[in-house]
Amino acid sequence: MVPRRPIVVAGAGVGGLTTALALARHGLPVEVYERRTADEIRNAPGSGLTLWSNASTPLGWLGLGDRLLAASDRVVAIHNFDSRGRLRFKMSSHPHLWPGALPSLSIGRMDLAEILMEAVRQRDVQVHYGRPVSDHEITGDGVRVRLVDGDTVLGAALVGADGVRSTVLRELRGEVPGVYLGRTTYRGVVPGTAGLVPEIPQLFHDDETRIGGGVYRIGGDRSAWTLSWKAPAGEREEPGTEHAHAVRLARPLPALLRDRVAATPAEAVIRTDIWYHEWHEQWGEGPVTLVGDAAHAMPNDLGQGACQAVEDAVVLADALAAGDLSSQAGVAAALRVYEGRRYERVKWVRQQSVQVATAAEPRSAAARWVMGHLTRVYLAMAEKKMWQEMQRLPELTVHPDEVVGSR
Numbered sequence: 074m075v076p077r078r079p080i081v082v083a084g085a086g087v088g089g090l091t092t093a094l095a096l097a098r099h100g101l102p103v104e105v106y107e108r109r110t111a112d113e114i115r116n117a118p119g120s121g122l123t124l125w126s127n128a129s130t131p132l133g134w135l136g137l138g139d140r141l142l143a144a145s146d147r148v149v150a151i152h153n154f155d156s157r158g159r160l161r162f163k164m165s166s167h168p169h170l171w172p173g174a175l176p177s178l179s180i181g182r183m184d185l186a187e188i189l190m191e192a193v194r195q196r197d198v199q200v201h202y203g204r205p206v207s208d209h210e211i212t213g214d215g216v217r218v219r220l221v222d223g224d225t226v227l228g229a230a231l232v233g234a235d236g237v238r239s240t241v242l243r244e245l246r247g248e249v250p251g252v253y254l255g256r257t258t259y260r261g262v263v264p265g266t267a268g269l270v271p272e273i274p275q276l277f278h279d280d281e282t283r284i285g286g287g288v289y290r291i292g293g294d295r296s297a298w299t300l301s302w303k304a305p306a307g308e309r310e311e312p313g314t315e316h317a318h319a320v321r322l323a324r325p326l327p328a329l330l331r332d333r334v335a336a337t338p339a340e341a342v343i344r345t346d347i348w349y350h351e352w353h354e355q356w357g358e359g360p361v362t363l364v365g366d367a368a369h370a371m372p373n374d375l376g377q378g379a380c381q382a383v384e385d386a387v388v389l390a391d392a393l394a395a396g397d398l399s400s401q402a403g404v405a406a407a408l409r410v411y412e413g414r415r416y417e418r419v420k421w422v423r424q425q426s427v428q429v430a431t432a433a434e435p436r437s438a439a440a441r442w443v444m445g446h447l448t449r450v451y452l453a454m455a456e457k458k459m460w461q462e463m464q465r466l467p468e469l470t471v472h473p474d475e476v477v478g479s480r
Contacts, residue, residue, distance in 0.1 A: 075100060075101060075102065075398065076101070076102065076215075076229035076230075076398045076399075076404065077229070078102070078215055078227055078228050078229040079102040079103055079104045079228055079229065080096055080101060080102065080103045080104075080228060080229055080230045080231075080232060080393070081103075081104055081105075081106065081206075081216070081218050081226055081228035081230070081231045081232070082103060082104070082105045082106070082231075082232045082234055083105075083106055083205075083206040083218075083231065083232065083233050083234060083235045083239075083240065083241050084105075084106075084107060084108075084233070084234035084235035084236060084239075084365075084367070085105050085106075085107035085109075085114070085190075085200055085202070085234075086186075086234060086235075086236060086365070086382075087185065087186075087189065087365070087379045087382050087383065088234040088364045088365030088366070088367075088379075088382030088383070088385060088386055089105055089107070089232075089234030089235070089364075089365075090105070090186075090189035090190065090192075090193055090200075091131075091132070091135070091189060091382065091383050091386035091387070092232055092234055092364055092385070092386040092389060092390065093105050093193050093196075093198050093200070094135050094189065094192050094193050094196060094198070094386075095135060095386050095387050095389070095390030095391075096389075096390045096393065097193065097196035097197075097198050098135060098136070098196070098390070099390050099391075099393070099394040099471065100394075101390070101393060101394065101398075102229075103198055104198070104199045104200075104201065104226070104228075105193070105198065105199070105200040105201065106201045106204050106205065106206050106218070106220060106226070107200060107201065107202050107203070107204070107205070108203070108204075108205030108221075108235075109202065109203065110202045110203040111190075111200075111202045114183075114186055114190075114202070115183065115186075115187070117183065118261070118262075118340070118341045118342065118343045119181055119182065119183055119261070119262035119297070119341060120181075120182045120260040120261065120262060120297060120299075120343055121179055121180065121181055121182065121260075121262060121289065121291040121296075121297025122179070122180060122182050122185070122376065122379055123148060123177065123178070123179050123180075123274070123289075123376040123380075124141070124145070124177065124178045124179075124180060124185070124379065124380060124383075125148075125166070125177045125376065125377065125380050125463065125464055126166075126170050126171070126174045126175060126176060126177045126464040126466075127380055127383075127384060127463065127464045127465060127466060127467075128379065128380035128381075128383040128384065129141060129174075129175040129176065129177060129178050130171075130173075130174045130175045130466055131383050131384065131386075131387045131466070131467055132175075132383060133175045134387065135192070135387070136192065137188055137189075137192060138175055140188050141175075141178055141180065141185075141188065142175075142178070143292075144180055144181070144184045144185075144188065144292050144293070145178040145179060145180035145184070145291065145292040146178065146179050146180075146271065146272060146289070146290040146291060146292050147167075147176045147177070147178060147179075147271075147272045148166065148167075148176070148177040148178060148179050148272055148273070148274060148289075149165065149166065149167035149176070149177070149272045149273065150163055150164060150165040150166060150167065150272070150273050151163065151164050151166070151273065151274050151276060152270070152273055152274075152275050152276070153275075153276045153277075153278070154275065154276065154277050154278075154327070155277070155278060155279070155280065156277060156278065156279035156280070156281075156325045156326055156327065157327075158277075158327045161278070164456055164460070165456065165460075166460045166463075166464065168457075169456075169457055169460035169461045169464060170464060171461075171464060171465065171466050173466075174464070174466060177464070179274065179289050179290060179291050179292075179297070180291055180292060181262060181291045181292065181293070181295065181297065184291070184292065184293070204220050204221070204222060204224075205220065205221045205235075205240070206218055206219070206220060206221070206235065206240055206241065207219045207220055207221045207240065208240070208244050209231050209241065209244055209361065211358075211359045211360060211361065212227075213401070214401055215227060215228055215229050215230070215360055215401060215404075216228050216229075216230060216231045216359070216360050216361060218231055228360075229360065229398065229401075229404055230360040230361065230362070230393075230404050230408065231360065231361045231362075232361075232362055232363070232364055232389065233245075233361070233362070233363040233364070233367045233368075234363075234364045234365055234367060234382070235367055236365070236366045236367060236370075237251070237348055237349075237350065237366040237367070237370040239363065239366070239367035241361065241363060241367060242363055242367045242368075245356075245357065245358060245361060245363075246353065246355070249350050249351065249353055250350070250351045251348045251349070251350060251351075251370075252348065252349050252350070252351060253306045253346065253347070253348050254347040254348070254349070254372060254430055254431070255303055255304075255306075256301055256302065256303055256304070256346075256347045256430075257301070257302065257304045257306075257308070257344060257345065257346045257347065258299055258300060258301045258344065258345050258347060259299070259300040259315075259319045259322070259334070259342055259343065259344055260297070260298065260299050260300075260342075260343045260345070261297070261298055261319075261333070261334065261337035261341055261342050261343065262291065262295055262296070262297050262298075262337070262341065263295065263296055263298070263333050263336050263337050264294065264295055265294060265295070265296065266290045266294055266295070266296050268329050269288065269289065269290050269296055269329070271290065272290075273289075274287055274288070274289035275287060275288055275289065275329065275330075277326045277327055277330055279325040279326060281325070282302070282322075282325050283302065283303055284300065284301070284302045284322055284323075284325060284326065285300075285301045285302075286298060286299050286300040286301060286323065286326055286330050286334075287299050287330070288329055288330045288333055296333060298330055298333045298334060298337075300319060300322050300323055300330075300334065301347075302322055304346075306346050306348075307346065309344070313339075315339065315342050315344060316337070316338075316339035316342050319334050319337075319342055320334055320335050322334075323335070347372060347373060347430075348370065349370045349371050349372050349423075349426075349427070349430075350366075350369065350370040350371075352369070352420065352423065354416055354420075356368045356369075356412050357408055357409075357412060358405075359401070359405050360401055360404045360405050360408065361408075362389070362408040362411065362412060364382055364385035364386055364389060365378070365379075365381065365382030365385055365386075366378060366382065368385065368415075368419070369381065369419045369423055371422070371423040371426045371427065372426045372427055372429070372430035372431075373426075373430075374426055374429040374430045375422070375425060375426045375429060375463070377422050377426060377463070381419055381422055384415070384418070384419075384467050385411075385415060385419075387467055387469065388411055388414055388415055388467050388469070389408075389411045391411075391467075391469040391470050391471055392407045392408070392410045392411035392414065392470075393407045393408075393411070394470075394471045395407070395410075395470045395471050396410065414468075418465075421462070422463065425459070425463070
């Protein structure tokens with residue numbers, strides 16, 4: 074049964090818009106409230122992200138396959154080099170796709186946002202930009218959501234998709250401790266793909282400075298890059314010096330990355346500290362739950378943050394579509410089913426991400442050589458199992474349409 078009131082989604086990022094689209098495709102009423110304006114989202118500096126097959130395929134189930142394939146570059150492997158361009162190790166992901174899956178893709182974050190925004194518009198989903206959620210109150214027949222502007226929205230349920238600093242999470246749990254990795258990043262997008270190997274992101278690391286980075290194609294004859302280094306949380310350069318700082322950091326790394334950093338306009342460079350949440354298994358209560366970083370923010374080293382948000386979205390919609398939504402108790406029961414179906418999967422992915430992100434770096438050249446050799450041996454042995462499990466597709470009760478787009 075379709076609830077009388079809409080399911081309210083706080084946040085219009087990847088997780089929030091995918092949740093809204095998945096709910097709408099099941100015929101469930103949904104409205105989205107987002108703190109940023111639509112123009113702020115469209116005009117934000119660009120960056121790239123990877124949609125591994127476990128995320129590209131569910132988005133294909135939601136009818137976005139052709140658009141994603143047209144706007145992105147396929148990813149079949151990752152190659153990791155030292156600062157002199159010598160191969161450290163490589164991993165192949167494409168041979169380990171699940172049957173019927175779409176390939177993994179690298180795409181501009183804003184391109185993905187546009188695809189999702191257009192898709193929810195086509196489903197007549199109301200997205201209220203520039204109207205952030207302030208707090209909520211569970212009532213006898215749903216949830217009362219208060220907005221920062223003072224308005225109140227009555228919903229059958231509330232889904233917090235509002236990121237690592239989630240307002241909905243704070244209302245549910247208080248302050249969930251954040252863990253700072255001790256690392257911050259610059260990111261950017263530039264025209265051109267000269268010198269880049271199609272379908273293979275290239276990563277680099279300088280052992281002396283401990284500066285790392287990567288560069289990869291994102292569709293539309295553009296490439297995205299990242300730089301990562303150790304820094305205190307919250308540290309920032311003097312205004313106007315960020316680009317020069319990024320250029321200095323990139324000097325030890327190969328020209329393939331270094332030149333792209335230099336070619337990025339100063340206003341288009343993004344800096345982000347890398348935080349994640351301590352693990353917590355109680356994501357919601359009553360008719361309230363969480364998706365994506367609000368539920369389980371994790372390190373970005375394996376590129377699974379957005380991917381797990383997509384998985385959350387389709388499983389949440391599936392659980393609600395299969396539930397009895399005629400009462401608050403039925404809605405709450407469906408949300409607990411969703412959470413139970415996601416805990417172990419997300420916990421495993423998060424553990425892999427944390428292990429990679431927090432692995433100690435040997436200081437001596439000899440120790441680095443030994444570690445590099447052991448890493449290559451381990452990856453060769455573990456590659457199939459890890460990538461098959463990482464790219465496992467969500468199991469749904471009310472299965473959506475056949476995957477759209479060629480494979």
